[in-house]
Amino acid sequence: MSGRVVILGGGIIGLSAAFAAAAKGFGVTVVEAGRPGGQASGAAAGMLAPYTENPDGPDPFFALCLKSLRMYPDWAAAIEEASGRKIELRRSGSLAVALGEADVLPLTARMAWQNRYGARAELVGSSELRQLEPQLAPDIETALYIPEEGHVYAPALVEALESACRRRGVAIAAEAGRTVRLNLGADGVEIGTERAGTFTGDVLVVCTGAWTGLFERELGLPLPVHPIRGQICAYPMPAGLIRRIVVSPQAYWTAKNNGTLVCGASEDVAGFDTSVTERGIARLVRWGPKVFPILKDLEPVHRWAGLRPGTLDGRPLIGRLGHAPRVVIAAGHYRNGILLAPATGAAVTALLTGEVPPVPLDAFDPLRFTAVRQIEFEGMRA
Ligand SMILES: Cc1cc2nc3c(=O)[nH]c(=O)nc-3n(C[C@H](O)[C@H](O)[C@H](O)COP(=O)(O)OP(=O)(O)OC[C@H]3O[C@@H](n4cnc5c(N)ncnc54)[C@H](O)[C@@H]3O)c2cc1C
Known part of the structure; x- marks a missing residue:
């Protein structure tokens, strides 16, 4: 397969799309405003929990989550092989x-x-x-x-995935700063950045997580993606003492190989502010001993926060834009972007190649929020 793909956003979704597209032979460039994995993806607890996350009943979102979980072992092995790094995939239950x-x-x-x-x-x-x-x-x-549920260590996963992408020939333009210009023409796309110059390609894939809503005007459609801050913390905990993911109505806990027990997470609306508040973490700390008495006198050693890309209906946006066919969107993965990375990467390449996607994508159509599906948009018709 030939063609040049520019991917905007180097979180887990952009990197998984890049990894999959490069395997199909596309020339891929990832343009990342800051550090790859430096936003929600590096902040995540890394749970791979399609059943826990979908308590109400089977629907297309559950199908996507489950498919992605089942893709994980092969996907993780491919990343480990390409990168030479471990991503700590554990089927803990x-x-x-x-x-x-x-x-x-x-x-x-x-x-x-x-x-x-x-x-x-x-x-x-x-x-x-x-x-x-x-x-x-x-x-x-x-x-x-x-x-069947399990987890990965998200920071190790994104680092390995970035390295695997590079080894597959993906160019990664990190610290590019703000995207200042999107030109979506009949012959190709052109992306101008604040600090890294201009990038051109045949297709643009928008994977900008919680920032995706900022492209509404340029892309000519409503993009109801908004940041939901997750505050999260970690306690020191000898490896092996807590074995499973434990979920309660107020918090969850998942132990990592690095001797920490991660406990998350708040869901608050604070715009693009990633600071940690006393109140956000205090609720998690208060709740801990009710489930694990050993947490009674322990204080978290790390506290951090990330911005989940929430959407109006809780489902991601994955699809090609009818009115701008050189644009694919893969964003809005809210609480499950780590879980959904393998299936989203495969879905994006299916959209690029015309192959069959891992699950039907109709329910994730980015155009579902607009009543007018055929928007006339200057210069966008192929
Ligand atoms: C506390 C917390 C816990 C979580 N736990 C889990 C979990 O256990 N399991 C799970 O599956 N998911 C979890 N998630 C959700 C998961 O982290 C997200 O769904 C996922 O990281 C989204 O990935 P992304 O690549 O879309 O977004 P991001 O990782 O935010 O990446 C988007 C990237 O786009 C870049 N960008 C933005 N605008 C531009 C621009 N104009 N130009 C270039 N680059 C741009 C940003 O700098 C960023 O790096 C959690 C999230 C949080 C915050």
Whole structure:
């Protein structure tokens, strides 16, 4: 496959699109305003949890999440091979804990439909629960165990993916600063940046995460993507002491190989502000000992925040623009961009090549927010 693809945004989504497109033979350039993986992707807890994240019922978003989880082992192996680095993919299983009797009913309902999709979920009682997760508070008596879910160490994943992209021949223009100009012509695309000059290509793929809404005017369609800040922290924790992802209605915990227990995360609206507030972290710290008594006298050693790209309907935007066919959008992955990276990369290349995408993409059409689908846009017709 030939053709030059310019990808705007070097988070997990832009890099996964680049990795997949380069494998198909495209000449790929990633243009990143700052450091690759320096925004939401490097801040994420790294959970790969399609069942936990979709408690209500099967829909196209669940199908995309599940497909992506199942693509992970091969995708991770390809990145590790291309980069020579480890990304710490662990199928730890997850435990959604019931903190009272009222929490059991929704977990039972979830289990019923999710087992039809291969979850192999089990409602486990007190003694089995202690075997699965010995550090849990003694008054937690029931949890939904899903063995298939797991996690990655997101900072290691994005670093490895960046390196794998470079080794596949992807050019990465980091610290490019603001995009100051998008020219979307009949013959190609041209992207002017503040600090890294101008880039040209045949197709532009917009993967700018929480910043995607800023391109509404240039791209000529409503892009209701908005930043939702996630504040998150990590405790020191000997590796192996906490084994699963543990999820409660107020917080989640996932232990990493580097001797930390990551606990997340707030969901607050603060524009593009990535600062950490006392209040945002205090809620997580307060909640910890109720689930893990060993956290009672521990203080987090790291606190950080990132901006999730939220959308109006909670689903990402993945598709080619009908009125600007040289533009593909892959953005708005909200709480699940790490999980959705393999499937999104494959979906983007399917849009570039005309091949069949990993799941039908109709539900993710970026044009779904506009009543007028055929927008006349100066200079955009191919
Ligand atoms: C606290 C927290 C915990 C999370 N936990 C999980 C989890 O456990 N599992 C999971 O699957 N997901 C999780 N997520 C969500 C996940 O991090 C996001 O969905 C994902 O990182 C989105 O990836 P992205 O590449 O679209 O965005 P980003 O990583 O934000 O990348 C977008 C990039 O675009 C760049 N950019 C913006 N504008 C421009 C421009 N004009 N020109 C060039 N570059 C530009 C930015 O600098 C940025 O690097 C979490 C998020 C947070 C904040």
